[in-house]
Amino acid sequence: TQLLEQSPQFLSIQEGENLTVYCNSSSVFSSLQWYRQEPGEGPVLLVTVVTGGEVKKLKRLTFQFGDARKDSSLHITAAQPGDTGLYLCAGAAIDYKLSFGAGTTVTVRA
Amino acid sequence: EAQVTQNPRYLITVTGKKLTVTCSQNMNHEYMSWYRQDPGLGLRQIYYSMNVEVTDKGDVPEGYKVSRKEKRNFPLILESPSPNQTSLYFCASSLLGTGARDYNEQFFGPGTRLTVL
Numbered sequence: 577t578q579l580l581e582q583s584p585q586f587l588s589i590q591e592g593e594n595l596t597v598y599c600n601s602s603s604v605f606s607s608l609q610w611y612r613q614e615p616g617e618g619p620v621l622l623v624t625v626v627t628g629g630e631v632k633k634l635k636r637l638t639f640q641f642g643d644a645r646k647d648s649s650l651h652i653t654a655a656q657p658g659d660t661g662l663y664l665c666a667g668a669a670i671d672y673k674l675s676f677g678a679g680t681t682v683t684v685r686a
Numbered sequence: 687e688a689q690v691t692q693n694p695r696y697l698i699t700v701t702g703k704k705l706t707v708t709c710s711q712n713m714n715h716e717y718m719s720w721y722r723q724d725p726g727l728g729l730r731q732i733y734y735s736m737n738v739e740v741t742d743k744g745d746v747p748e749g750y751k752v753s754r755k756e757k758r759n760f761p762l763i764l765e766s767p768s769p770n771q772t773s774l775y776f777c778a779s780s781l782l783g784t785g786a787r788d789y790n791e792q793f794f795g796p797g798t799r800l801t802v803l
Binding site for chain 2: 607
């Protein structure tokens with residue numbers, strides 16, 4: 577059983593459309609990280625959210641941390657083919673232990 | 687360039703033949719970790735180390751060994767590989783104890799794809 581549940585597992589959209597990926601847990605985390613992984617490479621950190629209710633923006637990507645610090649979402653506006661990849665969320669406990677979600681595979685068609 | 691390197695990148699071996707996957711980082715990070723990635727299961731931690739000579743089990747340590755004799759290196763050892771250890775392996779490192787930013791943000795290596803026949 578995953579400590580962090582990501583949904584959907586797969587997402588395929590047309591270029592220019594918006595998408596949202598969800599990361600949910602019953603546990604409280606001290607921080608929540610989002611990574612993107614491209615084929616043949618290791619995950620790369622996109623953002624860390626720390627405070628309940630926090631919203632961070634990275635160009636067309638918007639990350640939100642739930643008020644109770646148990647869930648998070650990633651919203652991509654006007655998706656582009658370069659956004660294609662596996663998106664992973666990871667929750668950090670107070671003892672530094674990280675728990676990863678299973679990931680959401682995003683495909684943006686040109 | 688700051689990076690985590692792993693070798694080899696690809697490895698096909700047979701059941702029972704001992705192997706070592708090397709991992710090295712040049713960022714002076716205290717924390718290093720090994721993960722395996724399997725379809726539908728995400729990244730699962732095998733072992734981690736918070737400093738030299740300090741290692742601890744992660745979520746799936748069975749069948750693996752590690753050592754941390756130097757700060758920069760953290761090899762993963764499979765003494766007697768079995769087919770269920772066929773997977774994609776990632777080494778990662780992070781900087782701990784940096785005041786407010788103790789979030790264990792991971793820098794990942796490029797991965798090692800291991801097939802055990």
